[in-house]
Amino acid sequence: MLLYAPAVLFLLLFGAGVLRDRRRFSNAVYLGLGVTFLAFALLATLGRSDSVLAETVLVAVVLAPALGTLVLAGLLIANGFKMIRKEGRRPANLLSLLCGLGILVVVGLLLAATQADSAALVVVARTVFLVASYLSFLYCCFIGYAYLYGHLTPRQEVDYVVVLGSGLIGGTRVPPLLASRLERGRRLYEAQAALGRPPMLITSGGQGPDEQLPESHAMAAYLEERGFPADRIIREDRSRTTAENLRFSGAIMAAADPGYHCVVVTNNFHAFRAALLARQEGVNGQVAGSPTAAYFWPSATIREFVAVLAAHKWVNLAVCALLITVSVLA
Template identity: 85%
Template sequence: MLLYAPAIFFLLLAVVGVLRDRRRFSNALYLGLAVTFLAFALLVTLGQVDSVLAEIVLIAVVLAPALATLVLAALLIANGFKMLRKEGRRLANLLSLLCGLGILVVVALLLAATQADSPVLVVIARTVFLLSCYLSFLFLCFIGYAYLYGRLAPRQDVDYIVVLGSGLLGGTRVPPLLASRLERGRALYGRQAATGRPPLLIVSGGQGPDEQLPEAHAMAAYLIDRGFPGERIIREDRSRTTEENLRFSRDLMAAADPHYRCIVVTNNFHAFRTALLARQESLNGQVAGSPTAAYFWPSATIREFVAVLAAHKWINLTVCGLLTLVSVTA
């Protein structure tokens, strides 16, 4: 039982964290550590079983990550080419391709270090491996908890529904990505309105340099054209970033009712990071995600993860520096 104590400890921390505030990245870390220690305990337990079947399962479990890594690299590269074909040649659309190639480079470096008689290459490979393990662990924590966060049902007794903008097509039209958010917001509105207490809906988005009108105005027009009651819409038309979306919408809601409750709507790949930002901006509400095309997911998720890393850059740089120091001095 003592072998499973760390897993139970971190699982309890994750549960307590979710109950206190589900919008914390620490919840993802606690959950990731719980799964890691549980997997370690199961492997040790399995290694103590004296049977051929146990040995086969143990070998399969050890080899599975290596095979999964190569499969993941291939899928990311394939997705990268699809993104370029469908979305155009922009850096954001290259992320899955670059990550897939990066995985292959790391694998090739590790293989070269095992074959070459070079202490320098061994140190480089060991350092890259440690850093890759750290970033992979954080990424798995991120996507695992983001998936769980997206499965938590949003509350149905809110005062406001805030739909975040995402840019206009041709400077005037609502693109499919933004339409998905608006449709989810409209569905949440309809579900609560059916109980006799319709919330107000805030469309949040300012005017970009390549747009002919603020996003909020185009979003409101989209909803009204589809039968949404215009008197239930509030336009927040100053924001240019997600942080400003949340901050300016918070100010509108708090000015009308300091005790407001809300739901923020964005795309599902963006929901968890938006939740982290909502907590940072002291916004009283959770985040709901809307559907996104499957091919868009990998690059978008990687972009969100990089943004979370950048938000905590000093602690991540410190950990990476310590890992590098350990590797070099080992």
Template identity: 65%
Template sequence: MIAYAPAALFFLLFGIGVVRDRRQFSNAVLLGIAVSLLSLALLAELRKAPSMVITLAAAVIVLLPALGTAALVWFLLANGLTMIRKEGRRPANLLSLLAGLGILGVIGLLVAALIVHSRPLAALAGTAVLVVGYISFLFTCFVGYAFLYSRHRPRRDVDFVIVLGSGLIGGERVPPLLASRLNRGREVYEKQAARGNPPVLITSGGQGPDEKLPESHAMADYLVERGFPEEHIEREDRSRTTEENLLFSKAIMEQAKPDYRCVVVTNNFHAFRAALLARQTGVNGHVFGSPTARYYWPSATIREFAAIFLSHKLVNFGICGFIALCGVLAAL
């Protein structure tokens, strides 16, 4: 049982973190470490298994990563081409394609190192694998915990529902992505209104340089045109970023009710990062995600992870730099 002690410790730390505040990326990392340690402990138990079981387990351990990597590369490349076809060649739409090509590049580097038998090339390939492994571990933690976070539904009533804005079509019309947020915000509103305590819905979004009106006004118009009671809408029309969405909406809520509770609505791929920003800005509320087109989700999720990775760049670049330094020393 001692082999399971490290995993149990990290599961305990994860539980404490969740109880303190679900909106922490450290929770995702603690859960990832706990699951990894549990997996290692279970593998250690295989020593007691019959030889046939050990052989099958070894085959799975070897084949599963190889097949999984091949499937992942194919999926990323296919999704990248779909994104280009449907959304255009903007840099944000190329992320899944670039991720797939990057994995292929690392594999190619490993193959070249094995063929050439060059120590510097082998050190470079090993360093690349370790860096990619570290980033992949964090990405897996992010995706796994974001999924768990999305399953949580607060049971208490809230005073406000904040719907975060996004760009407008033609500078004035609500696109499908934003309509999904508004529909989910309306759903949250109506469920509580049915219990006799309707919250105020805040549409949050300022006016971009290529927009004819503030996003919050277009969002409010969208809701009113579909029968939403206008007297229960508050427009926050100054923000340009998610952080400003939350800060300016927080000011509105605190002015109306200092001890407010709220729900923030955005798309599902953006929900966890919005939750991290809500904690950072001091907004007292949970974040709900609305549905997103399946083809759009992978690139958008990679973009959200990249933003979180860069928000902790001192730690992450420090670890990647240390790995790179070790690779240089190994090549000498």
């Protein structure tokens, strides 16, 4: 049973973290470590068995990551070309393509190190593999917990529904991505209004350099044109970033009611990072996600992960430096 002790410990830490505040990245790490140690414990248990089934499972477990890695690389590259075709060649749209190519580079480097008689190449390949494994582990933690967070039910009774803005088409019109957020916000509003306690809805977004009006005003107009009551809308029109969306909207809510509760609405790929920022900005509420086109999701999720890494850059740089040192000295 000692084999399972680390898994149980991290899963208990995960459960306690979710109960304390589900908007923490440490919850994602605890979940990832718990699942990883549980998998190792199960494999060790299988390894002690002499049955044909156990041997078959072990072989499959060894082969699956290798084959899965190549399949993933191919899917990411295909998605990258689709993003370029549909969304243009902006740097953010190249992320899935670059990640797919990066995976192939790492695999190629490992294969070259096994064939070449070069100690230096072995060190380089080992170092790259360790850093890539660390980042891959964090990404899996991020994806797994973000999925779980998106399926946790936010508080039902709230005082405010906050819809985060995004860029406008032609500087004036609400794009499908933002419309999805507004429709989810309207559904949350209507569900509570049906219970006799309609919340206020805050449209949050300032005016960008290429926009003719603040995003919050275009969002409010979109809702009003579809029958949403104008007197239940508050416009927050100063923010330029997600952090400012939350900071300025939080100030509006706290000024009106220091004990407020809210739900923040954004797209599903953005929900977990928005939740991390909501906690950082002291916003008293959880985040709900709206649907996003499937082809858009991989690049968008990678972009969100990079932003989370950057927010904890010193910790991640320290871990990477340690892995590099261990690899070089090994």
